[in-house]
Amino acid sequence: MKAVTHMEQEILSQPEVWRECLAGLKENRAVAEICAHTPANAEWLFIGCGSSYYNALAAAATFTGFGVPARAVPASELLLFPGLVLNSESQPRVAVLISRSGRTSEVLQAGEYLQGEARVPCVAITCAADSPLEKVAHFTLHVRAADECSTVMTRSFTSMLLGLQYLGARLKKNAGICEALETLPSAVARLLPEQSLRLRDFVVGHSFEDYVFLAQGPLLGISQECALKVTESSVSYAQSFHTMEFRHGPKSIVAPHTLVGFLLSESGYEAERGVLEEVKELGGTTLAVANLADARTRAAADFLIELRLSVPEIVSVAAFVVWGQLLALYTGLKKGLNPDEPRHLSRVVILNGNG
Numbered sequence: 196m197k198a199v200t201h202m203e204q205e206i207l208s209q210p211e212v213w214r215e216c217l218a219g220l221k222e223n224r225a226v227a228e229i230c231a232h233t234p235a236n237a238e239w240l241f242i243g244c245g246s247s248y249y250n251a252l253a254a255a256a257t258f259t260g261f262g263v264p265a266r267a268v269p270a271s272e273l274l275l276f277p278g279l280v281l282n283s284e285s286q287p288r289v290a291v292l293i294s295r296s297g298r299t300s301e302v303l304q305a306g307e308y309l310q311g312e313a314r315v316p317c318v319a320i321t322c323a324a325d326s327p328l329e330k331v332a333h334f335t336l337h338v339r340a341a342d343e344c345s346t347v348m349t350r351s352f353t354s355m356l357l358g359l360q361y362l363g364a365r366l367k368k369n370a371g372i373c374e375a376l377e378t379l380p381s382a383v384a385r386l387l388p389e390q391s392l393r394l395r396d397f398v399v400g401h402s403f404e405d406y407v408f409l410a411q412g413p414l415l416g417i418s419q420e421c422a423l424k425v426t427e428s429s430v431s432y433a434q435s436f437h438t439m440e441f442r443h444g445p446k447s448i449v450a451p452h453t454l455v456g457f458l459l460s461e462s463g464y465e466a467e468r469g470v471l472e473e474v475k476e477l478g479g480t481t482l483a484v485a486n487l488a489d490a491r492t493r494a495a496a497d498f499l500i501e502l503r504l505s506v507p508e509i510v511s512v513a514a515f516v517v518w519g520q521l522l523a524l525y526t527g528l529k530k531g532l533n534p535d536e537p538r539h540l541s542r543v544v545i546l547n548g549n550g
């Protein structure tokens with residue numbers, strides 16, 4: 196299928212870009228240096244803005260799943276409420292600055308504060324070469340092949356996430372997780388041709404006024420990124436909630452013109468499927484992404500993608516976001532918009548000439 200926008204080409208190129216980025220990190224000495232210089236009991240603090248903050252959420256969940264204490268905050272939270280973020284001096288910390296451009300003012304300011312007054316060492320991951328970000332980090336990991344022409348982050352999001360998951364696996368000396376990550380490119384490459392066309396046809400055949408993405412656990416950051424993609428690329432109203440939280444009020448939005456997307460986890464599958472069935476009974480239109488789906492999920496999902504990955508759940512999360520990226524792309528194209536240049540947005544948020 197011929198890509199018509201940068202965004203479409205960048206989404207469809209993810210498997211080969213993931214392969215290239217993981218191969219690059221495998222040879223990258225900085226990965227070994229970071230692992231060697233970080234205290235084993237350190238808390239990892241992941242920091243980013245926009246998509247890179249949702250990336251931070253998914254990376255922190257992954258590290259926690261690997262048994263490494265980790266949290267994620269938007270850079271602004273550290274800048275405005277440092278006492279809430281760095282709430283105790285007790286344990287050693289390392290901060291991870293996530294920024295595709297390496298030029299986002301808030302992330303640079305956060306790095307300056309951390310490396311300076313707060314005395315928290317920083318590592319960084321970016322798609323850019325020679326960016327200001329490198330000046331506020333002890334070590335910088337580059338995933339250059341993942342950079343985009345589009346304003347919208349797609350392959351940069353997933354490649355930086357996979358890079359951080361790889362770092363976490365190397366930190367824990369878990370060769371099995373490293374190998375599992377390396378199987379994702381071909382697994383997703385097998386799905387993309389047919390599923391992207393199915394999803395495009397679904398978008399063409401339906402009109403939605405509201406979008407909701409629901410997830411739990413390590414998929415929550417992914418769900419928030421899916422909602423942001425739909426908002427950025429199609430100027431639509433998209434929200435994200437914990438799946439089980441949806442019953443506690445937001446459920447009132449359910450109607451045929453509301454698309455409710457479920458990123459179904461394996462650990463919480465049955466509970467999450469219960470919400471999917473309720474939304475279907477209330478007349479909502481449902482989309483579900485699951486690693487494996489049973490008959491009840493098939494019956495309740497108006498559109499279903501099964502990933503059928505044979506990797507631990509915690510390292511499968513990047514593969515879930517691809518479908519939210521494509522939904523956003525096709526919805527924007529259907530509305531006659533240019534998904535590469537979203538309304539009001541720029542590739543980088545520079546504040547007061549800083550960064």
Ligand code: F1P
Binds near residue numbers: 293294295302
């Ligand atoms: C962060 C970001 C993007 C957003 C837009 C503006 O960029 O907020 O998430 O889509 O492009 O910048 P970066 O710090 O990752 O370069």
